[in-house]
Amino acid sequence: MSYSVCIASASPRVHSNSASIAEFIRQALVRNDVEADILNLERRWDMTGAAEEIGNADLLILVSPLYHDTLSWSATALLEEISMSSCSMKQFAAVVHSGYPEGAQRETALEICRCFADMHQMRWLGAVSPGLTSVIGGIELQKSGSMFKNLRYCLEQAAAFWAKGEEVPEEVTNNSQRPPMSPRLLKLMGNMSIRRNARKKGLDILRKPYG
């Protein structure tokens, strides 16, 4: 029987950055002669049956955005559903990404993934943990320009290990955490762009409806 992989894109958003990353990993796995299915959780509010959809995949790769310093609701609900099912999956890996550039902000979420794997006697196959992913804007990662060159490289490397059922080395995880832009520069550019957008749309962005 061939090695099968399921990639869960655990963002509630339509055209999400998680979906872009998931599709990139799928293509990278294909280049390594491994077929993978994507379980897209966009706009999915009930995880009943999700574990069955993962089926008998040998490896689940969870791609989750960071919401409130941890996995998204979609990712958490999916893991709870798997936990209650008789899912036979034996290996687990994760891509936790966020708009914040610093890797430290995603460490707890990655630890939660590791904890999930250990609690269910799944082999942990490591993680990729990029920042600044909000800039991807939901487009194909392949077309996301030079800012995400390192992310594409890290995902290619990770996919090669995952295709062989091997753990992603720590160097790859650490490299993926390298911010493509310094936090201070991002603050400056981000705030300028937010102000410009608010002016253009006539938004009172500092509005305080609750006092």
Add this chain to the structure above:
Amino acid sequence: MYAYIIDGLKEPHSLVTGCLSDMLSNRSWTSETLTVRETSLHPCIGCGGCSERTVGECTVKDDGSEIAAHVARCRLFVLISDVTFGGYSSLAKRALERTLPNILPFFTMFQGELHHRLRYENRPPMLFLGVLPQPDKRQESLFASLAERNGINFMARNVSLIFTPESDAGEMKSRLERAVEELTEGQS
């Protein structure tokens, strides 16, 4: 003083609610509790509307619409959750995510990291109460780390406590008292 409590537990937990109600009545505080399991509450849909279409307000109209308002006004914010894999349960998480309208799109540096600025000056101290079916050092420590991370993101004082079936009621009550004392020190 006003405390806002989100009860994200799958089932009622008499020790947690007992400790909390004693703590509140000892201080003559008012409080409001959102019991997530009894509501129809949608998780955040990630639409970004709270920073554009309905600035500062959630676009989803359901039992969670008022969460951001309560958090903006309260003087103590309590999140109660079953601990799942060291983190919050999906039930608690769906309520927590609805506080997003209180975060501005603008960035700032805080404790050496990039964070979003907050919409309100009021930064209620945060008390995170986790419930585990049995003691588990790894999950307890992860829960504490997550609470601390949330505290940084909300730029608020924070404390987490874990309840297990082995927790002694008297000890938990006094730990909760000490935690709230520490969190609200200096508040009038």
